[in-house]
Amino acid sequence: MTREAMKTPMPTLSNDIFPRVQPHIHLWTKLYGRNFLSWHGYRAELFVTEPDLIKEVLNNKNGVFKKENPDKYTFKLLGNGLVTAEGKNWNRQRKLANHAFHIENLKNMVPTMAGSVENMLEKWGYHDGKEIQVLEEFRILTSDVITKTAFGSNYLEGEKIFDMLTKLTSILTANAFKIELPLPVVGRVSREVRLGEILLPPNIYIIIPPLVSHNDPQIWGEDVHLFRPDRFTEGVTKAAKNTNAYLPFGMGPRNCVGSNFAIIEVKVALSMILQRYAFSLSPSYAHSPIQYITARPQHGRNFLTWYGCKAQLYVTEPDLIKQVLNNRDGIYVKGKPREFLKKLLGDGLVIAEGKKWSRQRKLANHAFHIENLKGMAPTIVSSVGNMLERWGYHEKKEIEVLEEFRILTSDIISKTAFGSNYLDGKKIFDMLTKLTSIIAATDLKIKLPLIGNFMKSSDDILVEKLEHGIRESFIQIIQRRKEKIQTEESNGYGSDYLGLLVNANQDHDENKRISTDDMIDECKTFYFAGHETTMSLLTWTMFLLAIHTDWQEKARKEIFDIYGDKKPNTEDLNIAKMKTLTMIISETLRLYPPVLTLRRTVASEVKLGDILLPPGIEIVIPPLVSHTDPHIWGEDVHLFKPDRFSDGVINAAKNTNAYLPFGMGPRICVGLNFATIEVKLTLSMILQRYALTLSPSYVHSPVQHMFIRPRHGAQIIFHKL
Numbered sequence: 001m002t003r004e005a006m007k008t009p010m011p012t013l014s015n016d017i018f019p020r021v022q023p024h025i026h027l028w029t030k031l032y033g034r035n036f037l038s039w040h041g042y043r044a045e046l047f048v049t050e051p052d053l054i055k056e057v058l059n060n061k062n063g064v065f066k067k068e069n070p071d072k073y074t075f076k077l078l079g080n081g082l083v084t085a086e087g088k089n090w091n092r093q094r095k096l097a098n099h100a101f102h103i104e105n106l107k108n109m110v111p112t113m114a115g116s117v118e119n120m121l122e123k124w125g126y127h128d129g130k131e132i133q134v135l136e137e138f139r140i141l142t143s144d145v146i147t148k149t150a151f152g153s154n155y156l157e158g159e160k161i162f163d164m165l166t167k168l169t170s171i172l173t174a175n176a177f178k179i180e181l182p183l184p185v186v187g188r189v190s191r192e193v194r195l196g197e198i199l200l201p202p203n204i205y206i207i208i209p210p211l212v213s214h215n216d217p218q219i220w221g222e223d224v225h226l227f228r229p230d231r232f233t234e235g236v237t238k239a240a241k242n243t244n245a246y247l248p249f250g251m252g253p254r255n256c257v258g259s260n261f262a263i264i265e266v267k268v269a270l271s272m273i274l275q276r277y278a279f280s281l282s283p284s285y286a287h288s289p290i291q292y293i294t295a296r297p298q299h300g301r302n303f304l305t306w307y308g309c310k311a312q313l314y315v316t317e318p319d320l321i322k323q324v325l326n327n328r329d330g331i332y333v334k335g336k337p338r339e340f341l342k343k344l345l346g347d348g349l350v351i352a353e354g355k356k357w358s359r360q361r362k363l364a365n366h367a368f369h370i371e372n373l374k375g376m377a378p379t380i381v382s383s384v385g386n387m388l389e390r391w392g393y394h395e396k397k398e399i400e401v402l403e404e405f406r407i408l409t410s411d412i413i414s415k416t417a418f419g420s421n422y423l424d425g426k427k428i429f430d431m432l433t434k435l436t437s438i439i440a441a442t443d444l445k446i447k448l449p450l451i452g453n454f455m456k457s458s459d460d461i462l463v464e465k466l467e468h469g470i471r472e473s474f475i476q477i478i479q480r481r482k483e484k485i486q487t488e489e490s491n492g493y494g495s496d497y498l499g500l501l502v503n504a505n506q507d508h509d510e511n512k513r514i515s516t517d518d519m520i521d522e523c524k525t526f527y528f529a530g531h532e533t534t535m536s537l538l539t540w541t542m543f544l545l546a547i548h549t550d551w552q553e554k555a556r557k558e559i560f561d562i563y564g565d566k567k568p569n570t571e572d573l574n575i576a577k578m579k580t581l582t583m584i585i586s587e588t589l590r591l592y593p594p595v596l597t598l599r600r601t602v603a604s605e606v607k608l609g610d611i612l613l614p615p616g617i618e619i620v621i622p623p624l625v626s627h628t629d630p631h632i633w634g635e636d637v638h639l640f641k642p643d644r645f646s647d648g649v650i651n652a653a654k655n656t657n658a659y660l661p662f663g664m665g666p667r668i669c670v671g672l673n674f675a676t677i678e679v680k681l682t683l684s685m686i687l688q689r690y691a692l693t694l695s696p697s698y699v700h701s702p703v704q705h706m707f708i709r710p711r712h713g714a715q716i717i718f719h720k721l
């Protein structure tokens, strides 16, 4: 649950962190009430969140509630120090610590603290107007302060210790499921005792998660998640309905011995920072990465991971990416697709290899040849027209465009590639959408090699049903095409993609002939590849234009210069003149590339850069890594700045191989031009009629659902021009 919760950034800068950092405890308090029992392996744990009971446990009047024995990891971090000690040991050590942190002693530490802060600020002096990552700064500051004040040595001397402690803490956190650190307070009952109405047997563990009572609206009021320091105007007693609900430093005899020290340190640091600087949150903060692979710079640019029993090499270095995708010696092949993906794409163009790929690629290239694309333009324009007619009634209202674009792109691909319309294709799309959902949900699941082969999950069964349904629908569409043409006594089967496929199906030359199964796989592939990708691009472009109204204006001006207020001229699309739109689309594809991973398999041993790759290893290329690399795009890498593309990709990026929205090399997207024309015509017709703004109800939460999409849709407000 934690991993799921952490997968995406928080949609807003909300303080409602509890469901995110402890999703399990959050759910349990909703399901089981304020105090509940749970099992951690064989260990019974009582979660206590009722303030009065918390007080009873922490005040520990009759000495029943002991500290937990440290497990082996905690012990390595804290030894048998004050935090974990019990009895006499604890008594003696606590006295010493109380003395060290006595208010008189604390006063003497202030100059040292101020000196450390001064050092930090001196370093910051050079950063005027720049962004500073303060978490790292404060790691150094607090280490420096504690070494100097408590041990009389400075950060540099203590650095080795802190480095080691930091590593140890990482291991501890990674083992957070084995141990309970540091969010909840943990203790153990030494003998039978009554807590409220609950009779506790000895040795039961007690867990107190402060976030529960800190987030309780009954204690703090309905504005519990808002940052409102004035609730503390008259101290904690007046701020909370029950003061025992406030536990940042614990309470009772084992409360934090360093609380005064910490507060003084924070006050000194804040005072000195506020005296010198005004600060604001950097735009790069909220925009945290969608995939956590990008958040692991410590592994370097290319690194190995394991997906179940399969080795995967992640490659993010542009020159190596180029080597893999260009595939000069035919070594980097499309590997065996994942089970589910195969159901979605069959053995169609995206997956096929060798001769089959060559033949099918030729057909697709032909279908999407520029002359054929021009022929499709009137169909695209009329589909967009239908959508706009529907929108006519929505003036100044909010429209959720992701859904709209799903219908639009489905309609366009059905009509242009298969000569049927959205309603005909709707059944297929519904089934494909369901299939996509199952696949997106199972993408991270790893099938056990043996068991997975014997047992069918409910997903497997549903997938088989959908697969069968999709196949039947395509057979009908193909059959209808064959019959229709026969009755019209025409020679060919049409020049759209389906027509080319049916022609090839009837070809006398065996080498060129393709089977019915091949046709079905190609149909699936085109329906799928031509639909969700373009829908994602259209949606994010609308979103970005709604926020960046200056670019919206520039685009609109360009469109009026070309088409006036008339429908786009399909005789001459004038696509080449759409410089601004091209830049906007390129920048959108950089920030929100619909295809998030490209995969290849190494067919035979090969050297990639300095790495010797054995056959069978899978290569994963995540475009977002190089798309968001400041070394390649500059420090403003996270900002929407279409003019970085004003002289093409070559001048936008330090290395053009870093830009991969459509892939590169022989397997580059075959629908590239088609998608681009579709998006340009759609945007032109929308911007001719409407000004766009983002709706306040929009929540920014981009997620990977096969492709990047806004989790809660994209709500845009349309104002008639």
Ligand code: HEM
Binding pocket: 349, 350, 351, 361, 364, 413, 525, 526, 529, 530, 531, 533, 534, 537, 593, 594, 595, 598, 599, 660, 661, 662, 663, 664, 666, 667, 668, 669, 670, 671, 672, 674, 675
């Ligand atoms: C914004 C829209 C689109 C994006 C971002 C996109 C992206 C991509 C990418 C990155 C690849 C390369 C995959 C790889 O190297 O492993 C690809 C391949 C492919 N795309 Fe697209 N695509 C888009 C639209 C379309 C459309 C509209 C169609 C068809 C109507 C299409 C059909 C295909 C096919 C058939 C392949 C496989 C080509 C081959 O392996 O030879 N795509 N696409």
